[in-house]
Amino acid sequence: MLLQVEHVSKSFDQKTIIKDINLHVAQGEIVSLLGISGSGKTTLFNIIAGLSQPDSGSVLLQDRSILNQPGQVSYMLQKDLLMPYRTVANNVILPLLITGIKKKHALIKAAPLFAEFGLSGYEDKYPADLSGGMRQRAALLRTYLFDKPLALLDEPFSALDAITKRALHTWYLDIMAKIHLSTLLITHDIDEALVLSNRIYVLANTPSVISDEIAIPKALHDASEFELSNEFLQLKRRIIADLHI
Amino acid sequence: MKIKLKSTSISLLPLAVVILVLALWYVVTATGIVPRFFLPGPFDVLVAFQEDFDLLMANMWVTLVEAFWGLLLGVILGVSIAIIMERFDLLYRAIYPLLVLSQTIPTYAIAPILILWFGYGILPKVLLIIVTTFFPVAVEMLTGLRSADQDLIKLMQTMGSNRLQILWYVKLPASLEHFFASLRISVSYSIIGAVIAEWVGGDAGLGVYMTRVMKVYAYDKMFAVIVLISLVSLCLILGVDLLQRLTMPWKRGEKAL
Numbered sequence: 001m002l003l004q005v006e007h008v009s010k011s012f013d014q015k016t017i018i019k020d021i022n023l024h025v026a027q028g029e030i031v032s033l034l035g036i037s038g039s040g041k042t043t044l045f046n047i048i049a050g051l052s053q054p055d056s057g058s059v060l061l062q063d064r065s066i067l068n069q070p071g072q073v074s075y076m077l078q079k080d081l082l083m084p085y086r087t088v089a090n091n092v093i094l095p096l097l098i099t100g101i102k103k104k105h106a107l108i109k110a111a112p113l114f115a116e117f118g119l120s121g122y123e124d125k126y127p128a129d130l131s132g133g134m135r136q137r138a139a140l141l142r143t144y145l146f147d148k149p150l151a152l153l154d155e156p157f158s159a160l161d162a163i164t165k166r167a168l169h170t171w172y173l174d175i176m177a178k179i180h181l182s183t184l185l186i187t188h189d190i191d192e193a194l195v196l197s198n199r200i201y202v203l204a205n206t207p208s209v210i211s212d213e214i215a216i217p218k219a220l221h222d223a224s225e226f227e228l229s230n231e232f233l234q235l236k237r238r239i240i241a242d243l244h245i
Numbered sequence: 246m247k248i249k250l251k252s253t254s255i256s257l258l259p260l261a262v263v264i265l266v267l268a269l270w271y272v273v274t275a276t277g278i279v280p281r282f283f284l285p286g287p288f289d290v291l292v293a294f295q296e297d298f299d300l301l302m303a304n305m306w307v308t309l310v311e312a313f314w315g316l317l318l319g320v321i322l323g324v325s326i327a328i329i330m331e332r333f334d335l336l337y338r339a340i341y342p343l344l345v346l347s348q349t350i351p352t353y354a355i356a357p358i359l360i361l362w363f364g365y366g367i368l369p370k371v372l373l374i375i376v377t378t379f380f381p382v383a384v385e386m387l388t389g390l391r392s393a394d395q396d397l398i399k400l401m402q403t404m405g406s407n408r409l410q411i412l413w414y415v416k417l418p419a420s421l422e423h424f425f426a427s428l429r430i431s432v433s434y435s436i437i438g439a440v441i442a443e444w445v446g447g448d449a450g451l452g453v454y455m456t457r458v459m460k461v462y463a464y465d466k467m468f469a470v471i472v473l474i475s476l477v478s479l480c481l482i483l484g485v486d487l488l489q490r491l492t493m494p495w496k497r498g499e500k501a502l
Contacts, residue, residue, distance in 0.1 A: 049403045050403070051399065051402060051403065070402050070403050070404075070405050071403065071404060071405020071406075072405075073403075074403075075400060075403035075404075077396060077399075077400060079396055081394070081396055081397050081400050083397070083414070083415070083418065084495055085418045085421070085493065085495050086418075094404070094414065095404045097414075098401070098404045098405060098406045098410055098414075099404075099405070126494075126495040128495065146404065
């Protein structure tokens with residue numbers, strides 16, 4: 001198993017945010033963590049990313065504990081967080097520079113990926129010259145260049161307008177089919193979770209616990225117009241019931 | 246590379262005002278409304294400037310060298326203090342109030358003390374300039390370092406970056422604009438500081454030239470040197486603008502600069 005989160009709980013000021021969370025991500029899987037705002041999704045992500053410590057429980061990446069160890073998994077946030085003062089190319093190679101790779105080598109390594117991520121010709125532009133969708137793609141390329149076995153995406157598409165978001169979903173599935181980046185995705189968008197993931201964990205109640213786990217068979221994703229199918233609606237109904245909304 | 250200076254885009258209105266003032270100045274002196282020995286005319290100043298050109302340039306060079314070293318060291322000190330205060334909160338709380346307090350001391354009043362301690366050479370001048378220039382830089386840099394995006398810092402942490410990398414990749418770039426704002430102030434402080442230090446004691450420099458022409462009541466030369474000092478300050482400020490444009494190319498498209 002790639003990522004294994006076991007019995008993780010965390011409280012702030014005597015208030016339990018997440019309680020006894022168990023989840024796993026297999027190699028090459030896209031797994032969503034679905035929950036309403038304030039359900040502790042980001043708290044859990046911070047723990048997996050090594051930025052904060054759980055009160056109890058363990059986090060294993062490839063059977064090794066990564067508690068309190070930042071830099072083990074890639075992380076992408078809702079804001080693209082591209083540095084306005086660095087060109088697109090210099091932005092995406094940042095994780096390589098951090099690990100001590102020389103700039104020249106980092107640029108060579110990144111060069112073939114710009115086309116893949118729909119950013120050809122924008123290498124030397126500044127982020128301000130890019131559209132919202134392109135900026136998010138650049139942020140994803142940067143995440144990919146972290147070159148870690150698992151990527152944590154914290155609501156990566158939620159700041160985009162509906163149309164751009166849809167286009168980016170399609171693009172995302174295409175690119176994932178090529179790069180096979182194992183992903184744990186936070187979202188509060190039920191449709192997004194259903195369209196993008198192999199499995200969905202639903203976070204509900206206070207304090208948050210995993211209230212449901214839904215596997216989406218590959219056949220459904222491959223079917224045309226999955227989003228308009230009955231199966232889609234049934235799954236959506238189930239999630240809505242899980243969330244008590 | 247196309248670089249357009251900020252000043253060229255300003256309308257011609259201020260220029261018109263300057264011409265008007267010069268014309269008025271000429272009229273009141275040429276007609277004798279104000280006596281010549283009291284206020285020299287604009288052309289007298291021009292002639293004085295031309296007569297003493299070599300002397301002015303030689304003295305200007307001395308002043309510029311003092312200003313350069315003082316400013317350089319003042320900026321290094323200011324940036325260092327800001328970085329240290331941002332990193333260690335305890336030091337911030339210990340130093341910052343003292344820094345503010347230090348600005349209540351009239352720095353030009355300590356010039357004689359510096360001369361007394363360190364003689365008539367370049368050292369007391371450079372020290373005085375350091376004292377006057379480091380403060381704006383330290384305060385602005387601190388604001389700049391603290392303005393860095395916290396989410397970006399968090400992202401850098403998830404990449405496993407250390408404090409030095411966060412400083413280099415996030416905090417310092419975030420404070421560039423603040424830095425240049427303070428540099429613009431410090432540059433003019435450095436020239437003024439040098440001139441005042443030369444007034445108190447020295448054997449060369451625009452300040453020394455000033456005290457000499459004042460003692461012989463050569464007001465035309467006095468005006469000439471004042472104009473020269475303003476011009477030098479103006480050129481240096483434009484130089485800072487240019488430097489900022491070269492250092493921050495991503496801002497070129499924006500109107501803010």
